[in-house]
Amino acid sequence: MVTNGKSGSFSGEAWLKGLQRPVHIAPLVMFRILFGLMMFASMVRFWMKGWITELYVKPSFYFPYPGFEWVRPLGETGMHLLFALIALSALLVALGLFYRVAITLFFLTFTYVELIDSTNYLNHYYFISLVSFLLIWLPANRYFSLDVRLNPEIRQEIVPRWIVGVFRLQLGMVYIFAGIAKLNPDWLLEALPLKIWLPAKSHLPIIGNLMYEAWVAYLFSWFGAIYDLFIVFFLLNRKTRPVAYGFVLLFHLATAIFFPGIGMFPYVMIVSSLVFFHAGFHQKIIAFLSGLTGRSLAAPSYTSKQQHFKPYLPVLLGIYFLLQAAIPFRYLLYPGHLFWNEEGFRFSWRVMLMEKSGNTFFYVKEPSTGKTYEVSNSKFLTPLQEKMMSTQPDMILQYAHFLAETYAQRGIKDPEVYVECFVALNGERSRLFVDKTVNLAKQSLGWNHYNWVLPYRQPE
Amino acid sequence: MKLSGRKLMTAWLTAITLLVTACKENNNSQVVPETGFDKTAMLTNYADSLIIPAYSGMQQQLQVLEPAVNAFLANPTAANQQVLKPVFKDAYLQFQRIAVYQLGPAETVMLNNFLNMFPANTATIENNISRGSYDLTGNLSVDQQGFPALDYLLFSPDAVQQLNDPNSANRKKYVQDLMTRMKSLTGTVLTEWNNSYRAQFIGNTKADVGSPLGFMINRFAFEMDQLKGPRIGWPFGKQSGGIVFADKCEAYYSGISRDLAVENLSSLKKAYMGGNGSGIDDYLVALKKEQLNTDVLNQFDLTINKLKAIPDPLSASFTNNPAQVDAAYREIQTLLTLLKTDVASATGVRITYQDSDGD
Numbered sequence: 001m002v003t004n005g006k007s008g009s010f011s012g013e014a015w016l017k018g019l020q021r022p023v024h025i026a027p028l029v030m031f032r033i034l035f036g037l038m039m040f041a042s043m044v045r046f047w048m049k050g051w052i053t054e055l056y057v058k059p060s061f062y063f064p065y066p067g068f069e070w071v072r073p074l075g076e077t078g079m080h081l082l083f084a085l086i087a088l089s090a091l092l093v094a095l096g097l098f099y100r101v102a103i104t105l106f107f108l109t110f111t112y113v114e115l116i117d118s119t120n121y122l123n124h125y126y127f128i129s130l131v132s133f134l135l136i137w138l139p140a141n142r143y144f145s146l147d148v149r150l151n152p153e154i155r156q157e158i159v160p161r162w163i164v165g166v167f168r169l170q171l172g173m174v175y176i177f178a179g180i181a182k183l184n185p186d187w188l189l190e191a192l193p194l195k196i197w198l199p200a201k202s203h204l205p206i207i208g209n210l211m212y213e214a215w216v217a218y219l220f221s222w223f224g225a226i227y228d229l230f231i232v233f234f235l236l237n238r239k240t241r242p243v244a245y246g247f248v249l250l251f252h253l254a255t256a257i258f259f260p261g262i263g264m265f266p267y268v269m270i271v272s273s274l275v276f277f278h279a280g281f282h283q284k285i286i287a288f289l290s291g292l293t294g295r296s297l298a299a300p301s302y303t304s305k306q307q308h309f310k311p312y313l314p315v316l317l318g319i320y321f322l323l324q325a326a327i328p329f330r331y332l333l334y335p336g337h338l339f340w341n342e343e344g345f346r347f348s349w350r351v352m353l354m355e356k357s358g359n360t361f362f363y364v365k366e367p368s369t370g371k372t373y374e375v376s377n378s379k380f381l382t383p384l385q386e387k388m389m390s391t392q393p394d395m396i397l398q399y400a401h402f403l404a405e406t407y408a409q410r411g412i413k414d415p416e417v418y419v420e421c422f423v424a425l426n427g428e429r430s431r432l433f434v435d436k437t438v439n440l441a442k443q444s445l446g447w448n449h450y451n452w453v454l455p456y457r458q459p460e
Numbered sequence: 461m462k463l464s465g466r467k468l469m470t471a472w473l474t475a476i477t478l479l480v481t482a483c484k485e486n487n488n489s490q491v492v493p494e495t496g497f498d499k500t501a502m503l504t505n506y507a508d509s510l511i512i513p514a515y516s517g518m519q520q521q522l523q524v525l526e527p528a529v530n531a532f533l534a535n536p537t538a539a540n541q542q543v544l545k546p547v548f549k550d551a552y553l554q555f556q557r558i559a560v561y562q563l564g565p566a567e568t569v570m571l572n573n574f575l576n577m578f579p580a581n582t583a584t585i586e587n588n589i590s591r592g593s594y595d596l597t598g599n600l601s602v603d604q605q606g607f608p609a610l611d612y613l614l615f616s617p618d619a620v621q622q623l624n625d626p627n628s629a630n631r632k633k634y635v636q637d638l639m640t641r642m643k644s645l646t647g648t649v650l651t652e653w654n655n656s657y658r659a660q661f662i663g664n665t666k667a668d669v670g671s672p673l674g675f676m677i678n679r680f681a682f683e684m685d686q687l688k689g690p691r692i693g694w695p696f697g698k699q700s701g702g703i704v705f706a707d708k709c710e711a712y713y714s715g716i717s718r719d720l721a722v723e724n725l726s727s728l729k730k731a732y733m734g735g736n737g738s739g740i741d742d743y744l745v746a747l748k749k750e751q752l753n754t755d756v757l758n759q760f761d762l763t764i765n766k767l768k769a770i771p772d773p774l775s776a777s778f779t780n781n782p783a784q785v786d787a788a789y790r791e792i793q794t795l796l797t798l799l800k801t802d803v804a805s806a807t808g809v810r811i812t813y814q815d816s817d818g819d
């Protein structure tokens with residue numbers, strides 16, 4: 001958009017130059033520390049709540065991601081060890097000790113856990129995987145770290161601006177895509193799903209009674225959309241930054257109060273958004289922390305030498321961000337209603353966008369005898385898995401294939417699997433979701449459009 | 461510029477602190493809403509008009525049942541068995557009226573599991589009796605006690621003969637121990653409700669996992685799953701390619717399964733409506749879901765009538781009147797979908813019996 005015309009080439013050049021401008025590394029270093037600490041706390045919380053066993057030991061069946069069927073849970077001890085490893089590597093990242101190994105280990109182990117079961121997909125887990133991947137390639141341990149204490153040679157205070165910009169861009173994309181996702185008729189014109197969710201929050205003091213008011217739902221919906229779309233620009237601007245960060249706090253604390261179920265997400269965003277502050281702000285914090293540790297890890301033994309980054313790094317990051325920009329739009333390749341079919345829904349920053357629930361009745365038929373066996377889902381799935389599966393076509397199909405396999409092992413010949421599935425979207429009445437005459441055992445998993453999902457119909 | 465930025469920052473932080481502390485501190489102030497819906501009044505109605513009376517009813521029924529059981533044990537004739545049966549049935553019917561309220565103290569002691577895990581494990585029960593030693597408090601013992609065990613011990617075809625056996629002391633003591641256990645569990649729950657849980661229940665107007673409202677709607681779904689599965693579908697052979705397992709149904713030996721199922725669903729309807737007071741139905745109307753509410757109420761009535769149309773005993777109808785059973789089964793499925801999907805969705809309640817993060 002800035003390449004045509006005289007001023008275009010000028011500003012494009014200036015922009016590229018601006019990316020190379022030397023800046024202090026402090027924002028990146030603070031980001032590393034806060035990210036590590038927050039991840040450590042998250043892992044402890046996950047462990048304390050007993051979710052490791054609940055989500056990764058108890059289930060007898062897991063919903064893998066295509067291509068990652070080899071990612072399996074590691075058993076009770078194995079999973080706990082894996083989480084201990086994640087927590088340990090997070091702590092090492094925060095301390096900046098054996099940083100490159102620690103952050104790589106963190107990325108691999110954390111992502112491994114997330115790949116076990118798509119039941120547990122959350123946008124902010126995806127965000128954590130992405131951020132840790134990016135951190136592998138960046139020199140976040142070159143300042144105020146134990147690595148620097150062990151090996152002062154690696155110390156580096158000045159980096160080209162784009163190194164810090166990577167996280168601003170990543171965070172900006174999260175916000176903006178979350179905002180774009182809200183630009184749909186349900187959200188803007190009907191204030192859905194907030195109109196459904198807010199009355200469930202009438203217990204809140206003072207504002208509780210307002211939760212039944214339609215205008216409040218509209219206010220929240222529009223404020224949320226505008227916030228997501230534009231907050232980044234106000235965070236980037238030095239003059240508006242303090243106010244903008246105030247909005248970040250207000251917005252995410254409000255979501256934490258209204259929707260405690262979203263867990264760590266608000267805190268991840270609150271802490272991550274600090275990366276928009278300029279180096280001076282972070283240097284002050286680092287100076288303060290240095291005072292606390294009594295060690296002048298950050299004392300200016302200034303080196304002006306600029307580290308030369310491997311030439312592949314900008315290329316790698318370029319490809320990465322192109323993919324990041326494209327993935328949320330892949331849903332355009334599919335026919336049908338995005339919220340209904342959910343083809344291209346995940347990995348797109350669609351956060352708290354719809355109220356969807358469903359229930360499923362699976363039937364296994366043996367063609368040779370004509371016998372029908374109705375399936376009790378609770379025999380194979382946890383309540384959470386059943387809930388997630390009931391509204392997501394790919395999971396319905398994976399489960400159907402699992403049932404075909406399981407019943408075949410039990411001696412049913414060529415089992416056919418049918419489902420009667422009812423789904424309610426955004427407070428509408430439930431409707432049949434899947435063609436109940438289609439034998440799902442014969443339908444293949446893949447990236448193609450699932451035409452056995454009945455098309456979405458507008459409510460009467 | 462810098463100064464004003466800092467000032468603004470301070471103002472923001474103050475505003476947010478106020479917001480957070482306001483939310484933390486004013487949890488006790490209960491203001492009756494001018495618009496919307498008074499959840500506290502609804503929960504008070506549930507506690508005072510439905511739940512606590514249902515548990516005291518259960519306690520009273522057990523107090524009537526115990527002497528009747530003892531009289532039969534003292535003189536176990538077929539005639540006395542017939543005298544006992546309506547008393548037993550009344551108590552079992554009363555259980556159906558508490559079944560949907562397994563939350564709070566009932567959830568803590570797993571009341572439903574200990575009172576009504578069917579089918580009873582008759583082999584283990586016989587083992588317990590012949591050994592003369594058993595622990596009825598462990599979680600594994602749920603199917604060795606409660607109504608299903610009484611049903612077997614008092615009304616199985618050879619119950620009278622067994623109880624007349626000169627060596628039946630252990631058997632009689634086992635029955636009495638079951639009665640004691642049922643009374644004590646029910647008493648614990650009732651006491652808890654009367655002492656502290658009532659205030660906790662009506663004071664929590666949240667709708668998240670574990671809140672009274674969230675719990676109740678989850679229980680509707682759960683009870684409907686029970687009706688569809690263990691009460692009717694499984695013994696009817698829905699999971700077994702049509703092979704009927706009549707003896708796996710509720711109250712198989714006393715043959716009162718149909719009436720229990722009808723009472724279960726009628727109680728569910730009553731719970732949905734909050735009896736004559738404020739209930740989930742009124743909440744749906746306040747949320748402008750009148751049509752859904754009407755449909756749910758109609759579907760309750762339709763399903764109850766289809767259940768009533770099945771000739772008792774249910775266990776025989778599985779083979780003799782499959783068409784009627786199937787008709788009821790289909791309506792149960794429709795009602796289940798309405799409650800589990802439409803009502804849950806309209807009220808913003810998650811149907812999941814476990815806690816987790818989401819977004």
